[in-house]
Amino acid sequence: xxxxxxxxxxxxxxxxxxxxxxxxxxxxxxxxxxxxxxxxxxxxxxxxxxxxxxxxxxxxxxxxxxxxxxxxxxxxxxxxxxxxxxxxxxxxxxxxxxxxxxxxxxxxxxxxxxxxxxxxxxxxxxxxxxxxxxxxxxxxxxxxxxxxxxxxxxxxxxxxxxxxxxxxxxxxxxxxxxxxxxxxxxxxxxxxxxxxxxxxxxxxxxxxxxxxxxxxxxxxxxxxxxxxxxxxxxxxxxxxxxxxxxxxxx
Ligand SMILES: Nc1ncnc2c1ncn2[C@@H]1O[C@H](COP(=O)(O)OP(=O)(O)O)[C@@H](O)[C@H]1O
Ligand SMILES: [Mg+2]
Numbered sequence: 001x002x003x004x005x006x007x008x009x010x011x012x013x014x015x016x017x018x019x020x021x022x023x024x025x026x027x028x029x030x031x032x033x034x035x036x037x038x039x040x041x042x043x044x045x046x047x048x049x050x051x052x053x054x055x056x057x058x059x060x061x062x063x064x065x066x067x068x069x070x071x072x073x074x075x076x077x078x079x080x081x082x083x084x085x086x087x088x089x090x091x092x093x094x095x096x097x098x099x100x101x102x103x104x105x106x107x108x109x110x111x112x113x114x115x116x117x118x119x120x121x122x123x124x125x126x127x128x129x130x131x132x133x134x135x136x137x138x139x140x141x142x143x144x145x146x147x148x149x150x151x152x153x154x155x156x157x158x159x160x161x162x163x164x165x166x167x168x169x170x171x172x173x174x175x176x177x178x179x180x181x182x183x184x185x186x187x188x189x190x191x192x193x194x195x196x197x198x199x200x201x202x203x204x205x206x207x208x209x210x211x212x213x214x215x216x217x218x219x220x221x222x223x224x225x226x227x228x229x230x231x232x233x234x235x236x237x238x239x240x241x242x243x244x245x246x247x248x249x250x
Contacts, residue, residue, distance in 0.1 A: 048220060058168075060174050060192060068171065093111055093141055094144055094179075096109075096140075194222070
């Protein structure tokens with residue numbers, strides 16, 4: 001199945017941006033309107049997929065840096081705040097972000113399970129985020145697409161489905177690599193993140209055509225980074241440190 005190269009994904013992220021990103025994670029101090037947006041998104045997702053058994057929900061976008069990872073984590077947290085058993089899997093094996101966001105060691109993780117180095121039970125980490133469990137990316141593999149397409153991935157998802165009500169999968173960009181298309185066969189639904197004032201129309205069209213080709217069930221679009229107008233100052237983006245972090249699920 002190919003060798004795994006030990007590398008630290010966190011090194012690619014500066015300390016400053018990691019600290020800033022952590023401030024975006026849903027918590028008690030998150031402004032009310034943002035919490036409400038995620039609750040609305042949660043409700044919309046719940047109603048968009050069949051209610052039987054474990055639901056596997058992928059989060060992807062056309063390009064990188066559009067907010068897939070942070071929205072995948074916040075959505076998983078929003079579901080964990082209910083009584084549901086929730087797991088987040090970081091399947092962006094090329095540029096994994098969940099490990100640095102959560103401050104947890106990425107290893108052992110998805111890649112290690114897929115090459116047979118570890119059992120899935122050894123890779124599940126309990127977080128302090130409302131009982132959310134995670135399986136992080138693991139070591140950076142040389143062949144992510146091959147691993148994600150393997151029978152071991154099929155086996156892993158089926159094993160995990162026995163233990164969880166919802167599995168959220170953080171994925172790489174659709175227009176850059178085939179991984180999201182490959183994983184789409186395991187998903188009950190896929191959420192497409194679009195970054196306001198940044199994602200190009202043609203880029204979204206290309207991503208959606210690609211998803212249609214693979215038969216992915218796109219259940220909604222999250223418009224990330226909407227400028228929010230303050231009710232106090234009347235200005236945009238000055239509402240709070242989250243001023244540029246509105247999310248609107250459709
Ligand atoms: N709405 C937003 N407002 C401000 N910064 C954002 C927003 N969404 C994402 N970012 C920033 O963009 C960067 C990429 O986010 P990330 O979730 O890792 O994107 P992706 O997984 O699509 O590559 C991070 O530094 C994150 O803090
Ligand atoms: Mg990401």
